[in-house]
Amino acid sequence: AEVTNHDSALLSCSSEVLTKENIVEPMRDIRRALLEADVSLPVVRRFVQAVSDQAVGVGLIRGVKPDQQLVKIVSDELVKLMGGEVSELVFAKSGPTVILLAGLQGVGKTTVSAKLALYLKKQGKTCMLIAGDVYRPAAIDQLVILGKQVDVPVYTAGTEVKPAQIARQGLEEAKKKNVDVVIMDTAGRLQIDKAMMDELKEVKRVLNPTEVLLVVDAMTGQEAAALVTSFNMEIGITGAILTKLDGDSRGGAALSVKEVSGKPIKLVGRGERMEDLEPFYPDRMAGRILGMGDVLSFVEKAQEVMRQEDAEDLQKKIMSAKFDFNDFLKQTRAVARMGSMSRVIGMIPGMGKVTPAQIREAEKSLKIMEGMIEAMTPEEREKPELLAQSPDRRKRVAQDSGKTEQQVSQLVAQIFQMRVRMKNLMGVMESGSVPALNN
Ligand code: GDP
Ligand code: MG
Numbered sequence: 001a002e003v004t005n006h007d008s009a010l011l012s013c014s015s016e017v018l019t020k021e022n023i024v025e026p027m028r029d030i031r032r033a034l035l036e037a038d039v040s041l042p043v044v045r046r047f048v049q050a051v052s053d054q055a056v057g058v059g060l061i062r063g064v065k066p067d068q069q070l071v072k073i074v075s076d077e078l079v080k081l082m083g084g085e086v087s088e089l090v091f092a093k094s095g096p097t098v099i100l101l102a103g104l105q106g107v108g109k110t111t112v113s114a115k116l117a118l119y120l121k122k123q124g125k126t127c128m129l130i131a132g133d134v135y136r137p138a139a140i141d142q143l144v145i146l147g148k149q150v151d152v153p154v155y156t157a158g159t160e161v162k163p164a165q166i167a168r169q170g171l172e173e174a175k176k177k178n179v180d181v182v183i184m185d186t187a188g189r190l191q192i193d194k195a196m197m198d199e200l201k202e203v204k205r206v207l208n209p210t211e212v213l214l215v216v217d218a219m220t221g222q223e224a225a226a227l228v229t230s231f232n233m234e235i236g237i238t239g240a241i242l243t244k245l246d247g248d249s250r251g252g253a254a255l256s257v258k259e260v261s262g263k264p265i266k267l268v269g270r271g272e273r274m275e276d277l278e279p280f281y282p283d284r285m286a287g288r289i290l291g292m293g294d295v296l297s298f299v300e301k302a303q304e305v306m307r308q309e310d311a312e313d314l315q316k317k318i319m320s321a322k323f324d325f326n327d328f329l330k331q332t333r334a335v336a337r338m339g340s341m342s343r344v345i346g347m348i349p350g351m352g353k354v355t356p357a358q359i360r361e362a363e364k365s366l367k368i369m370e371g372m373i374e375a376m377t378p379e380e381r382e383k384p385e386l387l388a389q390s391p392d393r394r395k396r397v398a399q400d401s402g403k404t405e406q407q408v409s410q411l412v413a414q415i416f417q418m419r420v421r422m423k424n425l426m427g428v429m430e431s432g433s434v435p436a437l438n439n
Helices: 002-011 024-036 041-055 066-081 109-122 137-150 163-177 194-207 218-234 253-261 282-290 293-305 308-319 325-345 356-374 378-382 384-389 391-401 405-431
Strands: 097-102 127-132 181-186 211-217 239-243 265-269 277-279
Touching (some): 024 066, 041 066, 041 253, 066 253, 066 282, 097 109, 097 194, 109 127, 109 137, 109 239, 109 265, 127 137, 163 181, 163 194, 181 194, 194 218, 211 218, 211 265, 218 239, 218 253, 239 253, 253 265, 325 356, 356 405, 384 391, 384 405, 391 405
Parallel strands (some): 097 181, 097 211, 211 239, 239 265
Antiparallel strands (some): 265 277
16 A cells, blocks of 8 residues: 555656646636735736646646646746846935835825835935925924934925925935935825826926835735826836735735836835835745745745756656666655655645655655665666566565565566556656556
């Protein structure tokens, strides 16, 4: 029984591919996950289509089920869609770097202004904040208080001066002080309106900013695409900051940003404290959006265990029916590693119902087989037929490994059985039909 266990684990790997049929179900789950994460429907549609096309024909990593492999492919695509790597802030070559923050009311612009100042201060830059929300006196006070908290000067000119004028004066002040980075906080509205956009355009013209960052609340959901589009068309953004990621939202808004504007998310806010600002990591975000982090880490671990070259090498061997005891040993050890891995992370594909006792049993039988293979000569390992043809050789292996001749015979029979089954599996793959089983 143990042998069969190992056998089936072996057969379930390496020779399967993703097909139109076996991705239907998991693709449905992925589609649902994206919609639940508030990714907008058109984005989901385009995405699912593109990934499906790309996934068909992809070979499965040994030991990984189709749905799990698909999640990995989807995640990789999401990462790409969000810019792949961390996008750094851009700094001006000369003079102060100017960062203009824009966004709707309540998304966290004022908080981000001060957080960003602290973030840059930690990188050794000197900063100055400009209070540009003239519609609520409380907004200016808020920035002044936060500025004190992070120990960064705040330029204010009251509520009677127009924001563009404040921007001009603030920038002059910053140049005088030789400040490295100027961050301008602006007023938001509950919804996009012309007055806000006109004001931002005017401020932008005056500041000629290095970065125009749109601050987006992670809870924004489906409207994110329209929001980002408007801001980008009206004022032109260089990137975005996603706030309130400490909340429940799965953050599907993150997908829209790059998709509709071509501009990356650069930073994320994940809390109300001034320290809670971090670079945006597309891979972490993809995991969050899919909500399948455990599957992802599993597939990644499986990838580590089964290196691709190994798989290709094996595939060639199977094709030419050269699968020998060396490959068997390699496989045995890989499967054993997967077994112990399954205990660590509590899951292994296709072995959902395997109990710890069964795993121990399987590992024990793997040990026995290992012992016998180690007792073979290099030649015997490469040419199992030598053992099949010679009772004397089998007897020697049995004696050297402390096993019975019957056990050795079983093992030898098994490798030929495997060759047949693997060839059959390859046949299924190539012809797309199930071959007649002749064993
Ligand atoms: P503004 O209107 O865009 O300037 O938004 P504010 O900076 O005044 O922030 C609005 C509210 O959101 C405040 O209560 C902030 O404390 C809160 N806030 C901002 N960023 C975050 C964040 O990353 N996480 C959480 N939990 N709250 C945040
Ligand atoms: Mg504000």
